Amino acid sequence: MEELRIYMKLIRISMRSRLQYRADFITGIISVLVLNAVNLGLIGILVHRFSQLHGWTIWDLVFLYSMFVLSHSLYSLLFWHFNMMDTYIAQGTFDQFLIRPISPLIQFLGREIQYIGIGDILVGVAAFSLAYSNKGLHWQAWQWLFFTVAILSGTMIEMSIRWMIASTAFWLGRSLSLANIMNRFNLLVQQYPIDIFGTWFQVVVTVIPISFLNYYPSLVLLGKANDGTWLRFLPPMVAIVSISAATLVWRAGIRRYASSGS
Amino acid sequence: MIHVDNLVKEYKRPVRKEGLFSGIRTLLSRDFAVKRAVDGISFHIEPGELVGYIGPNGAGKSTSIKMLTGILVPTSGRIEVNGLAPHKQRKEYTRQIGVVFGQKTQLWWDVPVIDSLRLLKDIYKVSDAEFKRNMELFSDLLDLHEFQHTPVRQLSLGQRMRADLAGALIHTPRILFLDEPTIGVDVVAKERLRNFIKEINRERKVTVLLTTHDMRDIEKLCTRMMIIDHGQMIYDGSVEQIREKYGRHRTLVVQFEREIPEFSAPNAECLKSVGGKLWFRFDRLATTPSELIAYISARYPIVDLAVEEPEIEDMVRTIYGGSEARGKEA
Secondary structure, three states, X not given: OHHHHHHXXXXXXXXXXXXXOHHHHHHHHHHHHHHHHHHHHHHHHHHHHHOOEOOEOHHHHXXXXXXXXXXXXXXXXXXXXXXXXXXXHHHOHHHHHHOOOOOHHHHHHOOXXXXXXXXXXXXXXXXXXXXXXXXXXXXXXXXXXXXXXXXXXXXXXXXXXXXXXXXXXXXXXXXXXXXXXXXXXXXHHHXXXXXXXXXXXXXXXXXXXXXXXXXXXXXXXXXXXXXXXXXXXXXXXXXXXXXXXXXHHHHHHXXXXXXXXX | OEEEEEEEEEEEEEOOOOOOOHHHHHHHOOOEXXXXXXXXXXXXXXXOOEEEEEOOOOOOHHHHHHHHOOOOOOOEEEEEEOOEOOOOOHHHHHHHEEEEEOOEOOOOXXXXXXXXXXXXXXXXXXXXXXXXXXXXXHHHHHOHHHOOOOEHHXXXXXXXXXXXXXXXXXXXXXXXXXXXXXXXXXXXXXXXXXXXXXXXXXXXOOEEXXXXXXXXXXXXXXXXXXXXXXXXXXXXEEHHHHHHHHOOEEEEEEEEOOOXXXXXXXXXXXXXXXOOEEEEEEEOOOOOHHHXXXXXXXXXXXXXXXEEOOOHHHHHHHHHHHHHHHHHHO
């Protein structure tokens, strides 16, 4: 709790720094809106041609997309800064997080939150509302609960994957290329149900559990799973396993940290 | 207070592969180049000491400081500071130390200095009374009030260093590690930083370990000096002892009435001659200045003269040189 209080203070400082660059803030959010509109438009064109995609209608796909974007929005708001970690490690500025009596992770994440996440939240809520009303869904309490848990688990899963990728910089010096590969996977999983791809792809995005952000929860919520009961408990469990694994890699990385000359 | 035993830090760098998939192959390969940055250093520092830690670039100073501050994990050997192992008991340990890296600020770049200090107050759970007392001290000795509302990025280097010192001391640590605290700072600002460091060492009994390339920092501040080269300790003792051991030579500078040819005196060699001014280097154990002056004045009329003490910098260069030669033999 103490650490959370410090985290909020760190964020306040970082926000005050960022507000000096207001134009950057606004263009950032607009660019996210445009980017998502283009993505959704492309899906629309695709489905318009074929009317559905492997049993997924246009609103199924918008639903799938919205779940991903909602999870991702919280990740990018709070944890996007992981993408910058390799720079801190390569330049030795990571030093500063190791000389204070607060966990290095909190200090690092407190350096910056990413406003672009706000744009993602807007897109996610809009896309979800459209899909919900157009599919004529009427959820019961458990479905809303599962939906919420799935979104938060998704956030934690993406956070853990990015955290782990960032931590590889302790060994490799840079983690940019791994992060870029991840971006490609993200984009595919975000826009398409993974069952349209070959088995190998499905295995990859289940082992690197990115498909738990939207595909598996959507099977449950859209009634596409034959027996979805066990699937309901999977997202939070996968999240816990991911966080644990990332924590171990991070700790090992800090022991391995080599700083930089002088 | 600080106990270091046989400290070693090795950097293992994978040997880079060439060609296709070089990144992956480098990652998977077992070929490492090992560099010993710190090679078996031991020392003890008592509470209240002010120790200078010097050595040429790449000697292992920063690596040692980073192990002492808990940033790097030693390959082998033992560090115990105040009963704590720096990297293992990080939270407890970092409360007791203050750290300044001259090359990089530890403060928040875009916000006023005072905001950084208030944040550090929260991080270290400094009481209001202690914070106030420390801020008064910083205003008195560092003139912090003059620039505390300025963002760090707009400060001059001297001001930034003062702000960083304030940041490192806001929680009243018992030990202060200063890695090149005077680097790039002008002469006046350097003097003020030195006075401040001396003051908090004397008044607050803060133990200080500082690295520097400026020997005047050492002369002005330290009673003890540790010299490291090639990762090994090549000298650990008083600054005075260094003078006695390596500073036996003095230089007598003599201004004559007119230009005269170079000549040597018994036990003194002439180093150079410029416009009637001659430099004689002598060993103060072999001869005395008065003997030398008597000898010279008997030959030519003297207008002015001075005895030059050896610069500590020259002595240290002699010591570095010696270790360089040893390094090559080995």
